Amino acid sequence: GNSVTQMEGPVTLSEEAFLTINCTYTATGYPSLFWYVQYPGEGLQLLLKATKADDKGSNKGFEATYRKETTSFHLEKGSVQVSDSAVYFCALSAIGRDDKIIFGKGTRLHILP
Amino acid sequence: IAGITQAPTSQILAAGRRMTLRCTQDMRHNAMYWYRQDLGLGLRLIHYSNTAGTTGKGEVPDGYSVSRANTDDFPLTLASAVPSQTSVYFCASSDPGVVLSINEQFFGPGTRLTVL
Numbered sequence: 001g002n003s004v005t006q007m008e009g010p011v012t013l014s015e016e017a018f019l020t021i022n023c024t025y026t027a028t029g030y031p032s033l034f035w036y037v038q039y040p041g042e043g044l045q046l047l048l049k050a051t052k053a054d055d056k057g058s059n060k061g062f063e064a065t066y067r068k069e070t071t072s073f074h075l076e077k078g079s080v081q082v083s084d085s086a087v088y089f090c091a092l093s094a095i096g097r098d099d100k101i102i103f104g105k106g107t108r109l110h111i112l113p
Numbered sequence: 114i115a116g117i118t119q120a121p122t123s124q125i126l127a128a129g130r131r132m133t134l135r136c137t138q139d140m141r142h143n144a145m146y147w148y149r150q151d152l153g154l155g156l157r158l159i160h161y162s163n164t165a166g167t168t169g170k171g172e173v174p175d176g177y178s179v180s181r182a183n184t185d186d187f188p189l190t191l192a193s194a195v196p197s198q199t200s201v202y203f204c205a206s207s208d209p210g211v212v213l214s215i216n217e218q219f220f221g222p223g224t225r226l227t228v229l
Contacts (some may be wrong), residue, residue: 025162042220042222043220043222044203046218049217062193101218103155104155105154106155
């Protein structure tokens with residue numbers, strides 16, 4: 001079946017450090033891939049997405065590239081800020097009869113000033 | 114209203130009591146979902162509805178029921194709450210559109226439920 005595996009946290013970095021959060025997936029066909037972010041006390045919100053191989057999603061300085069050959073969608077940011085502290089979820093949506101999304105377990109990110 | 118609202122924001126409930134969590138969206142999305150979020154387990158789908166009048170079971174449906182009488186509302190009911198249902202509950206919606214698989218889900222702010 002379809003699944004998403006992301007690196008366990010928490011991840012703690014200093015401000016302005018480079019960030020990578022790894023995500024790999026298992027799916028039949030050609031899923032769409034997403035990164036969602038959850039700030040403290042809030043619901044999830046879409047950060048970026050990619051719908052086909054080699055697409056790069058980007059938003060708020062974050063980027064992720066859909067790599068079909070490695071079944072990966074790693075999240076990167078060149079210089080993190082304290083305000084990026086949140087929980088990040090990798091997710092996929094596979095073509096089918098319905099629109100359900102499969103989420104990874106989330107990675108908590110702490111940025112120290 | 115803009116987006117998805119959930120009520121209550123938080124609730125403490127005695128075991129055995131009945132509880133309904135409310136969810137309303139104003140985006141006219143066809144599909145709606147209920148998730149629970151627990152530390153170390155991520156988000157788990159409880160129930161979903163692809164369109165008004167239909168519902169389906171997710172990954173962890175036991176002890177929960179839903180109804181979808183109209184497009185906007187998707188209440189989640191715990192018939193007899195148990196402590197293991199202590200969690201944060203999120204409602205979400207999406208609009209499949211022409212091409213499935215590329216649609217994002219929009220989430221409400223969550224309900225924090227504690228069952229004692």
